[in-house]
Amino acid sequence: MKSVLKIVKTGGKLIEDKARFQEFLKDFSAMEGPKVLVHGGGNFATEVATKLGYETKMLDGRRITDANSMQVITMVYAGLISKNIVAGLQKLGSNAVGLCGADGKSVISRKRPVKEVDYGFVGDIEEINVAFISSLLEQDIIPVFSAISYSEEGEILNTNADSIAAEISKAMSREYETELYYCFEKKGVLADAQDDDSVIEVLDKEKYQELVEKKIISDGMLPKLHNCFQALENGVSTIYLGDSGLLQKNSIHTKIVE
Amino acid sequence: MKSVLKIVKTGGKLIEDKARFQEFLKDFSAMEGPKVLVHGGGNFATEVATKLGYETKMLDGRRITDANSMQVITMVYAGLISKNIVAGLQKLGSNAVGLCGADGKSVISRKRPVKEVDYGFVGDIEEINVAFISSLLEQDIIPVFSAISYSEEGEILNTNADSIAAEISKAMSREYETELYYCFEKKGVLADAQDDDSVIEVLDKEKYQELVEKKIISDGMLPKLHNCFQALENGVSTIYLGDSGLLQKNSIHTKIVE
Numbered sequence: 149m150k151s152v153l154k155i156v157k158t159g160g161k162l163i164e165d166k167a168r169f170q171e172f173l174k175d176f177s178a179m180e181g182p183k184v185l186v187h188g189g190g191n192f193a194t195e196v197a198t199k200l201g202y203e204t205k206m207l208d209g210r211r212i213t214d215a216n217s218m219q220v221i222t223m224v225y226a227g228l229i230s231k232n233i234v235a236g237l238q239k240l241g242s243n244a245v246g247l248c249g250a251d252g253k254s255v256i257s258r259k260r261p262v263k264e265v266d267y268g269f270v271g272d273i274e275e276i277n278v279a280f281i282s283s284l285l286e287q288d289i290i291p292v293f294s295a296i297s298y299s300e301e302g303e304i305l306n307t308n309a310d311s312i313a314a315e316i317s318k319a320m321s322r323e324y325e326t327e328l329y330y331c332f333e334k335k336g337v338l339a340d341a342q343d344d345d346s347v348i349e350v351l352d353k354e355k356y357q358e359l360v361e362k363k364i365i366s367d368g369m370l371p372k373l374h375n376c377f378q379a380l381e382n383g384v385s386t387i388y389l390g391d392s393g394l395l396q397k398n399s400i401h402t403k404i405v406e
Numbered sequence: 407m408k409s410v411l412k413i414v415k416t417g418g419k420l421i422e423d424k425a426r427f428q429e430f431l432k433d434f435s436a437m438e439g440p441k442v443l444v445h446g447g448g449n450f451a452t453e454v455a456t457k458l459g460y461e462t463k464m465l466d467g468r469r470i471t472d473a474n475s476m477q478v479i480t481m482v483y484a485g486l487i488s489k490n491i492v493a494g495l496q497k498l499g500s501n502a503v504g505l506c507g508a509d510g511k512s513v514i515s516r517k518r519p520v521k522e523v524d525y526g527f528v529g530d531i532e533e534i535n536v537a538f539i540s541s542l543l544e545q546d547i548i549p550v551f552s553a554i555s556y557s558e559e560g561e562i563l564n565t566n567a568d569s570i571a572a573e574i575s576k577a578m579s580r581e582y583e584t585e586l587y588y589c590f591e592k593k594g595v596l597a598d599a600q601d602d603d604s605v606i607e608v609l610d611k612e613k614y615q616e617l618v619e620k621k622i623i624s625d626g627m628l629p630k631l632h633n634c635f636q637a638l639e640n641g642v643s644t645i646y647l648g649d650s651g652l653l654q655k656n657s658i659h660t661k662i663v664e
Contacts, residue, residue: 227486234508235562243511245505246506280545302494
């Protein structure tokens with residue numbers, strides 16, 4: 149039987165709240181067995197970009213990553229946030245290493261081709277280096293990934309943290325039974341967006357499609373859940389969504405099953 | 407017989423010059439055998455700090471690292487510069503991982519005690535994690551260290567890159583024959599500071615002391631050379647100083663021997 153590997157993705161809003169993020173790190177550190185952490189950068193990158201006088205370019209609600217933005221993302225995600233998470237975990241007794249996709253060629257992507265829109269330095273994931281990640285896990289080291297991938301052309305590229313977590317979970321399922329945890333500011337998938345306590349505790353594909361048809365699942369949640377079901381079809385055993393209490397299974401949350 | 411491990415420290419001014427730094431990476435990538443790279447951040451950190459509106463505090467020519475400075479150093483050294491070096495090496499076919507001292511608890515330090523001066527978030531190295539560095543080298547991965555260490559109190563601390571290179575060289579000499587390379591903008595130690603071609607090709611302790619007494623060796627070079635001789639006494643086999651041509655031994659340079 150394969151041993152269980154837990155892949156946890158932490159959301160931006162959680163990172164921004166220092167006290168809650170410290171709670172998150174404690175819960176994460178206390179999770180048993182091999183694990184991986186994936187993080188974005190919240191609004192820190194936008195804050196730093198604004199202070200540096202760089203304009204944040206958006207198109208139809210999506211960020212355009214120009215060269216300046218990519219510099220800021222590299223500084224904030226792979227530098228400031230990554231290394232502070234690692235130091236925080238070390239202090240809690242969990243050995244960790246902060247990585248971006250270029251490190252050990254761990255997350256290889258392809259720069260998104262320019263069609264109607266040029267998204268700039270954005271990468272779509274092509275390959276995960278399972279051997280390298282496994283070698284760290286075997287040494288009881290937690291790989292901590294920032295939302296940056298690497299293209300074979302030598303570029304570091306902005307890459308969605310949800311996607312990195314999903315692709316790592318899928319790829320690692322060759323060697324482990326993988327569980328994917330999406331931690332964010334809500335308690336789970338809500339049946340009523342206005343009611344934080346209306347958590348759907350178990351969501352399968354049938355129920356998901358029903359909720360999509362009834363337009364109960366909101367815009368922001370759609371791509372996340374689409375990725376979840378796609379991950380389940382590609383080797384991931386279970387997916388959980390909820391706040392950081394989820395990591396110790398001591399809070400209500402959503403469990404996604406096929 | 408132990409195999410040879412090369413530890414290369416690259417200077418700030420070299421990093422600032424894009425074309426020369428690309429040459430440096432090529433020369434470094436072409437060096438045979440296991441190797442480690444240590445880098446600082448040049449003036450980038452000061453530039454970013456200034457743009458962010460943070461004042462750089464100096465006392466008697468030495469930088470005081472306050473909380474804001476430490477944030478900027480973490481962003482610039484461990485983020486921007488580290489990850490761009492790693493991407494550059496990957497493109498040249500050299501597998502690498504960008505680390506700070508907190509990663510894998512690779513460089514443990516103690517926050518400098520406050521005596522007459524409070525240097526702020528500055529660490530003096532206490533221990534190098536030889537097992538972790540060796541595990542990367544055994545996988546043909548180049549550890550790339552930024553000038554940041556980690557204290558057991560959970561802090562990430564600004565730490566002199568020359569010292570990190572020297573301490574790694576000394577510690578790794580338990581398992582390897584270590585050669586230490588200091589690459590900077592000069593061709594080596596100069597007999598005449600005004601004449602770039604007056605390189606002293608071989609420098610032993612006796613000659614060094616003679617040059618110190620004659621005040622031929624300038625202020626900036628003194629602590630560097632002091633560290634060199636201290637490293638030689640603690641297991642390092644040879645130390646080289648020069649520009650990046652040094653890495654392929656195709657330029658004149660200084661060799662330091664006991």
